[in-house]
Amino acid sequence: MVSIKQIASDMGVSTATISNALTGKGRVSQELVTRIQTRAEELGYRPSIAARALKTGQTGILGLVMPDLTNPLFPRIAQTLSIQADKRKLGILIADSRGSADEQSEALRRLLDRGVDGLIVVPQKGTTPDPMPVPVVVLNTASDPWNSVSADHAGGGGLVARHILDIGHRKVVILGGDQVSEVQRDRIAGMTDALPSDIGVDVFWGDAGVEKSVAMVQSGATAIMTTSDLIALQVRTELMRTQISVPDQVSLTGFDDMSFSSIMHPALTTVAQNVDEIASRAIDIISAKISGNMPDHEGETVPMRLVVRQSTSIPNHFFSRRPSR
Amino acid sequence: MVSIKQIASDMGVSTATISNALTGKGRVSQELVTRIQTRAEELGYRPSIAARALKTGQTGILGLVMPDLTNPLFPRIAQTLSIQADKRKLGILIADSRGSADEQSEALRRLLDRGVDGLIVVPQKGTTPDPMPVPVVVLNTASDPWNSVSADHAGGGGLVARHILDIGHRKVVILGGDQVSEVQRDRIAGMTDALPSDIGVDVFWGDAGVEKSVAMVQSGATAIMTTSDLIALQVRTELMRTQISVPDQVSLTGFDDMSFSSIMHPALTTVAQNVDEIASRAIDIISAKISGNMPDHEGETVPMRLVVRQSTSIPNHFFSRRPSR
DNA sequence: CTTGATTGCTTAATCGTTAAAGCAAGAGGG
DNA sequence: CCCTCTTGCTTTAACGATTAAGCAATCAAG
Numbered sequence: 001m002v003s004i005k006q007i008a009s010d011m012g013v014s015t016a017t018i019s020n021a022l023t024g025k026g027r028v029s030q031e032l033v034t035r036i037q038t039r040a041e042e043l044g045y046r047p048s049i050a051a052r053a054l055k056t057g058q059t060g061i062l063g064l065v066m067p068d069l070t071n072p073l074f075p076r077i078a079q080t081l082s083i084q085a086d087k088r089k090l091g092i093l094i095a096d097s098r099g100s101a102d103e104q105s106e107a108l109r110r111l112l113d114r115g116v117d118g119l120i121v122v123p124q125k126g127t128t129p130d131p132m133p134v135p136v137v138v139l140n141t142a143s144d145p146w147n148s149v150s151a152d153h154a155g156g157g158g159l160v161a162r163h164i165l166d167i168g169h170r171k172v173v174i175l176g177g178d179q180v181s182e183v184q185r186d187r188i189a190g191m192t193d194a195l196p197s198d199i200g201v202d203v204f205w206g207d208a209g210v211e212k213s214v215a216m217v218q219s220g221a222t223a224i225m226t227t228s229d230l231i232a233l234q235v236r237t238e239l240m241r242t243q244i245s246v247p248d249q250v251s252l253t254g255f256d257d258m259s260f261s262s263i264m265h266p267a268l269t270t271v272a273q274n275v276d277e278i279a280s281r282a283i284d285i286i287s288a289k290i291s292g293n294m295p296d297h298e299g300e301t302v303p304m305r306l307v308v309r310q311s312t313s314i315p316n317h318f319f320s321r322r323p324s325r
Numbered sequence: 326m327v328s329i330k331q332i333a334s335d336m337g338v339s340t341a342t343i344s345n346a347l348t349g350k351g352r353v354s355q356e357l358v359t360r361i362q363t364r365a366e367e368l369g370y371r372p373s374i375a376a377r378a379l380k381t382g383q384t385g386i387l388g389l390v391m392p393d394l395t396n397p398l399f400p401r402i403a404q405t406l407s408i409q410a411d412k413r414k415l416g417i418l419i420a421d422s423r424g425s426a427d428e429q430s431e432a433l434r435r436l437l438d439r440g441v442d443g444l445i446v447v448p449q450k451g452t453t454p455d456p457m458p459v460p461v462v463v464l465n466t467a468s469d470p471w472n473s474v475s476a477d478h479a480g481g482g483g484l485v486a487r488h489i490l491d492i493g494h495r496k497v498v499i500l501g502g503d504q505v506s507e508v509q510r511d512r513i514a515g516m517t518d519a520l521p522s523d524i525g526v527d528v529f530w531g532d533a534g535v536e537k538s539v540a541m542v543q544s545g546a547t548a549i550m551t552t553s554d555l556i557a558l559q560v561r562t563e564l565m566r567t568q569i570s571v572p573d574q575v576s577l578t579g580f581d582d583m584s585f586s587s588i589m590h591p592a593l594t595t596v597a598q599n600v601d602e603i604a605s606r607a608i609d610i611i612s613a614k615i616s617g618n619m620p621d622h623e624g625e626t627v628p629m630r631l632v633v634r635q636s637t638s639i640p641n642h643f644f645s646r647r648p649s650r
Numbered sequence: 651c652t653t654g655a656t657t658g659c660t661t662a663a664t665c666g667t668t669a670a671a672g673c674a675a676g677a678g679g680g
Numbered sequence: 681c682c683c684t685c686t687t688g689c690t691t692t693a694a695c696g697a698t699t700a701a702g703c704a705a706t707c708a709a710g
Binding site: 046047048049050051053054059060061068069070071072074075076078079082083086091092093094095096098110111112113114115230233234236237240241258259260263264265267 | 372374376379386394395399400403417418419421438555558559565566583588589590592
């Protein structure tokens with residue numbers, strides 16, 4: 001490994017000058033700068049990040065903590081984060097908080113021990129990370145109004161609810177997966193808020209809710225809105241078992257536009273998160289906080305996008321109480 | 326941040342003794358060791374990884390390069406890797422090689438610049454990474470016989486083919502996604518090798534292959550074996566459009582046991598990779614290579630597991646040329 | 651009682667980089 | 681012509697750990 005010192009003795013100048021030339025700081029004549037640059041290139045010089053980190057206290061590494069790395073959104077977040085971080089010469093160190101708040105603290109501590117310059121946290125359901133000695137950006141939490149970047153889950157709920165309303169449904173079921181999840185509660189809140197009071201709405205949760213939802217269809221509901229594509233797929237399976245067809249007898253919607261959603265039959269109407277935008281904003285913010293000193297700021301919200309596919313259609317009132325038009 | 330120096334002056338001993346006591350090296354009396362440990366704890370001492378890295382040349386960081394972080398297997402690999410790495414006090418820095426061999430080299434270089442102690446690489450289709458200055462373990466490549474850990478893709482193909490054979494199918498279609506992928510070729514090779522010569526076999530590839538496969542069903546094939554659950558889902562959708570039922574008229578199999586495979590209708594018979602085992606072995610090997618000096622060794626292969634679900638059943642010969650039993 | 655080994659600690663150098671401070675030479679102003 | 685400022689470079693001291701070498705005291709053995 002060739003160091004600054006070797007370039008210095010090779011060229012007969014001091015190490016400080018090499019450092020200054022290469023980093024563009026201090027005062028070095030333009031001519032010498034270019035000479036040093038080319039010589040460094042020739043020798044294949046690569047700065048030691050460890051030495052730089054020791055001296056400056058900055059590692060150029062961001063920590064990414066997720067509640068569960070198998071989260072279906074994780075790959076997309078990780079990828080965009082990784083690409084955006086690259087552009088700013090930052091690295092991304094991952095940590096899995098394995099579903100528990102304790103493990104989340106552990107993961108944060110490990111990352112801090114490694115000297116990360118900032119943290120991007122997708123928090124455990126229902127937890128808010130403690131104050132940290134480095135800048136933090138929280139992803140996808142509506143709860144914490146500070147330093148967060150989140151999809152507009154409530155807005156997304158509104159989009160899908162209005163879609164269902166627009167195409168003529170008047171009795172709907174909302175099905176959530178996990179009541180502890182702020183995100184899912186926000187989505188549902190967005191849905192219910194968008195529906196006028198004369199619309200029949202039932203809200204169910206969890207596995208038991210799947211059956212209840214199907215039962216509601218048999219007693220007249222014409223649409224099921226879920227808070228996740230995975231739940232929608234589950235409902236789809238249950239509906240198939242009970243011979244109820246989608247979208248002829250019931251319209252079905254998901255959330256998140258997962259990999260299979262466009263492929264399943266019928267292709268699922270869903271709401272997509274703008275993951276790229278969220279991750280980009282997160283990196284923008286965290287790097288602004290690291291370098292400049294951007295103060296704490298209010299949470300940002302990134303709009304969601306309605307993706308209409310074949311699983312929703314105008315209601316067919318054949319099975320419902322009202323006569324068909 | 327409290328350093329070794331502060332503990333030293335606080336306790337009236339030298340920094341060397343502190344270092345020795347805390348790392349368990351050198352010669353320090355047992356009594357002093359425990360006193361130092363407790364005092365360090367009290368002061369909330371955390372060793373500076375940067376300083377240690379600078380002095381020892383070891384960062385305790387592993388680089389993970391994947392061709393595409395949105396790869397559906399990535400989350401599970403990342404999670405297991407992360408958990409196993411934690412146990413050994415290693416961190417994981419991720420990099421996305423974005424589908425191109427050039428970007429892969431770039432990603433490797435970036436990780437090396439950051440001083441990773443080892444690399445775990447899921448290579449681009451068809452590429453073999455150059456020799457590296459640090460230990461490398463390659464995941465999921467059958468091609469490179471050295472320093473790799475891979476699912477036994479061919480074996481997995483054999484498992485599913487024998488299953489199809491055992492339950493009575495005699496004319497089958499094999500459908501692959503991407504001919505460039507070594508993995509998919511291995512899977513198909515495993516399938517064809519397991520089938521006796523008197524079995525009718527057609528192999529198709531890509532999107533065009535989906536339609537061809539469906540056509541083959543209409544001319545008598547009773548099973549479609551795909552090299553990916555995603556492709557299977559695609560086929561399922563196409564079959565639904567043409568009113569062919571699974572598994573009554575045709576059995577269908579996937580590969581990889583993805584999130585939706587147990588939820589879709591009918592639940593998909595597939596072959597699961599033992600991702601945990603693969604990732605664990607990868608970390609075992611890489612850390613052995615880093616610390617001890619385990620030499621290059623032959624590639625290891627981890628068995629796959631057949632997961633039989635509802636998408637496969639004994640053939641119903643109603644639509645085929647032969648009379649039903 | 652002397653010698654040599656062992657134990658328990660300290661001294662000091664070092665990893666590669668940055669950055670404050672210093673210094674000599676040339677430029678510009680009065 | 682003298683003084684100050686600027687430019688371009690060097691000197692030097694860190695950053696926080698590790699580690700080889702050194703040294704004094706204790707101990708065992710002959």
